Amino acid sequence: SVLVPVYVLINSKDLILKCLTQKLLNQRIIDPKYQWTGPIGLITKESQRFVLTDDGSLEIYNIHGSDSGSYICNVIYVYNNKDVTTEIRFMVYVYHKPGKSIHLSSEFKTETCETNAVASFEKQLLENMENLIRDLQCEIRQWNTQCHAATDTMAMLTHKLTFQFVGSSFYTREAFAEPCKSSECENSTSYIKKAYTKIKQFFEVQNTDSDNIHQIHYISGSLTGMKVDHCKPGFGKNINNSTMCPGCC
Numbered sequence: 001s002v003l004v005p006v007y008v009l010i011n012s013k014d015l016i017l018k019c020l021t022q023k024l025l026n027q028r029i030i031d032p033k034y035q036w037t038g039p040i041g042l043i044t045k046e047s048q049r050f051v052l053t054d055d056g057s058l059e060i061y062n063i064h065g066s067d068s069g070s071y072i073c074n075v076i077y078v079y080n081n082k083d084v085t086t087e088i089r090f091m092v093y094v095y096h097k098p099g100k101s102i103h104l105s106s107e108f109k110t111e112t113c114e115t116n117a118v119a120s121f122e123k124q125l126l127e128n129m130e131n132l133i134r135d136l137q138c139e140i141r142q143w144n145t146q147c148h149a150a151t152d153t154m155a156m157l158t159h160k161l162t163f164q165f166v167g168s169s170f171y172t173r174e175a176f177a178e179p180c181k182s183s184e185c186e187n188s189t190s191y192i193k194k195a196y197t198k199i200k201q202f203f204e205v206q207n208t209d210s211d212n213i214h215q216i217h218y219i220s221g222s223l224t225g226m227k228v229d230h231c232k233p234g235f236g237k238n239i240n241n242s243t244m245c246p247g248c249c
Helices: 022-027 115-136 182-204
Strands: 002-009 014-017 030-038 041-043 050-052 058-061 069-079 082-095 099-110 138-152 157-169 216-218 224-230
Touching: 002 014, 014 082, 022 069, 030 050, 099 182, 115 138, 115 157, 115 182, 115 216, 138 182, 157 182, 182 224
Parallel strands: 002 082
Antiparallel strands: 014 058, 030 041, 030 069, 050 058, 069 082, 099 157, 099 216, 099 224, 138 157
16 A cells, blocks of 8 residues: 655645545546545444545545554456456645744843842843733743852952843743644744844843843844744654645744
8 A cells, every 4th residue: 555644734624535546547547436434433324524526536624733654545446347346545744833932041131149139120120021922922930040159350240140031932931732823823933033033132232221220231143042943742843744834943
């Protein structure tokens, strides 16, 4: 039997699996009958979202993640006055475009690691950044703060304050069990890029703030970012596939 890999984007309108191969068509087979099985077992005309056509094709509508799996079509026909059965196998991979986030780190120089001063500055910083990217349907998550002594006489640095955090799209939240639709994923990627640009610009002007009562100053050029893809539960990366969306989940 022949195994045919098929990749289809989740939430696609439909998928058509053709049982009659070109070889069978060329043989001019007589009185073909078709039997389909899939992940749910035997597929009949009563199966929901599945349509069996007269030419033996299987049409699947409103693609779900659960549609991934093995599909087998048995073609029973007469050829050269003999009953023949040919098996055609499909392996369907339902994939989705990954959600995006960016893992960021920034450093500040400060005269002290005194808890109240750092906490007050941290609260204001986080609030400012959340307001900055909220209109892009993004949020700040996994906020982490570290402060330690650091002697650098050239930079007149006595203490270094490091903020590590994740800027992510609302669609990467675990509460969204279903992958985003294609247009939403594309918007998510665009919003993350815009959010990073806004955050970068925000840090670049930090030291021009004359009202910095905490004497905590951004270390120019210390902001770093790394993009991360997120797959929903039940999906994973297959870097070897050659779909129209390489690296998708």
